[in-house]
Amino acid sequence: MMIELIEIRLCGLRNLIFFVVLFQFSCTNETEEAISIVWENDKAVALQLEKLSIYELGNSQIEVRLVQEGNRVPILGELKEEGGMIIFSPLIPFTRGQSYAIYNGDKKLGDVLIPGFDPNDSEHSLVEIYPTQDSVPENLLKLFLKFSKPMREGQSVNYLTLIKGDTDTLSGVFLDLQPELWNEDQTLLTVWLDPGRIKRDLIPNQKMGAPLSKSEKYKLIISSEWKGLNGGVLDRDYSKDFAVVARDSISPAPQEWQLEIPRSASKSPLKVKFEESLDFSLLNEVFKIISHKNQEIDGEWKIGNEEKSIDFTPDSNWNKGKYKVRISSRLEDLAGNNLNRLFETDLEIQTSEQEDSEFQFIEFEVKE
């Protein structure tokens, strides 16, 4: 199963006509047919060399090297012949903006420049910072950053700054977690405030205190230097001001939420209003509407202002009758308290032992 490096040989190429090709941006370049780039999903995944008719399969030694001073190291990849072409596929796509030289043994066959990203195309922006409201509890656990395009992993701590008051740049506020917590398409990043400082009585908490202090004002700054997956940077610096209020040590309580119930024979939304902002990422997936026949109702959920409410618009008209809102108990508030348990349970406070439940329900009735 091992591919032996580094020599990648094509058998039988004895006589080779020496030619130099410079492939640049232009598609009309007359040398295009000699060496061309194979693209897949905007990535340069291979180089294709036209095999001249006088080539004989023999002692050729086709190599591709990154153009760098003094570099003679061939790139690892797969070389194959297909339809009269020689195709070299590197292990990772060729890097935008870099030049590569193609050699046969010591003879250079040509250079290829992989075009860089179009600056107009590669720019991306920060779409939203969650929680969106401008006051947060002092035991805030998570922030979410939503970007317009996929971002590069593993670098968030370098580009996030938290300033207390107007001048005091704080260090060690965010957890430098590797790998970072991105969604699948790398547009939504979860950032944890250091849980060791939030959790009471742990040494970081005792020595440094919680990352945020009540009654103080903060500014979160996101640097425009942050690179996207396509190599482009953010269109500008972003910032968000927020004030810190008292700690939240209470689990969300669905029985206290308010419902705005729609009329039957309409597609008006059902509105569920919480008493507080809840976790943006979980809100998207913990709600279901169940009919009195225990069937799930299809429709669309939309998170309301400051993540303090959620609307459900059914695909079909509401029928008269009883329904239930089903909420998965893993829903958390801004401090990581979920429906079953608090972020930190104080064992000195005796509470009645309650069984964890998978779901909680709110019943409602649609009338005429």
Next chain:
Amino acid sequence: MKKSVLLVALSTVMVVLAAMTFRGNDELPYNLKMGSPEVKSISSLAFGPEGILFIGDSKSAAVYAVNTKDVKGPKSVSSIDVKAIDQKIATLLGTTSDNISILDIAVNPISKKVYLAIQSGDGTPVLMTLAEGKFAPVTLKDVEFAEVQLNNSPGVDDKDGRGRSLRVSTISDIDYSDGKLMVSGLSNKEFSSTFRSIPFPFTDSQDYASLEIFHAAHGRYETTSPIKAFTTGKVNGKEYLIASYTCTPLVLFPLDELKAGTHVKGRTIAEMGNGNQPLDLISMKKDGKSYLVMANSRHPVFQVDFKDIESFEGSLTEPLADNVKTDGVDFESTPLTDVQQLAKMDDGTMVFLQKKSNGALDLWSSDKAENLTK
């Protein structure tokens, strides 16, 4: 009579030999099958038995067991010393060092080859080996493999017996011990820890134990925070899971108590300091003593004598008397700073991926645990 016994014995041996010789393709070892696993990312590596490499794939929420067939011991084990390994790998991949990351390293305990999980800036994963100074890519096409999915059905909540979600979005560590693959996972949504113990060879029924494990600060506040790195080790003759948490405690769990559906509470033996992230944990031996060795994001490499763990009767899970302050078991700092990855080659040899003061990333090995301080 003697002849017939001999004949029976002989035919038995022949039948066994024939069975071994003619083992068909459908009888690959460890329930493996031939194919090309669609590995989307390589977040963690760990070796199992007989050259089986476990690949933790966070993007697919799966672990693949791949037969490397790399089971030949080296004639002699030479030290590793590769300066600027990131630049060397980048050049081999046709890019620059800022465009690649080394996400994990693991040493094949048989061949002593170093396996490196590399990721390019665009997210393409590459698996490579390093042996005697030479790099080679490892193909995942047409290999013997098996996989275990960590989320069963997309869109359907996967729960344990107590109704908690067990979805994994990032595999934080994997390890193999005594027929079991252990996986710790983080979620990008809930603040919780999932820990799975999956029997290997994998079976269709996926009879793994999934659980949340708790730890407390000084007996007062209990949390289910995520596990960042872990290893296993013997303390007082008993096998323990030694887990380090994102909120810094180092916690011991008896392995035999980790059963699905149970509320397992660990014994906190140390806290690893402000804002520090444990990166890798391994157990090593030096002069007949066993040590737990730990690489950290903000601190030098720590070491602790297993004897100290054994003799540490207390637990930071107990409430502390007023004015008493303890960090638990005594951890010693080694002179090794900026170690990003740590792997065990054998009981006395560690492999380090270390950021040097000149900015280069070096890979090197220490013989006879010479870098431990005692």
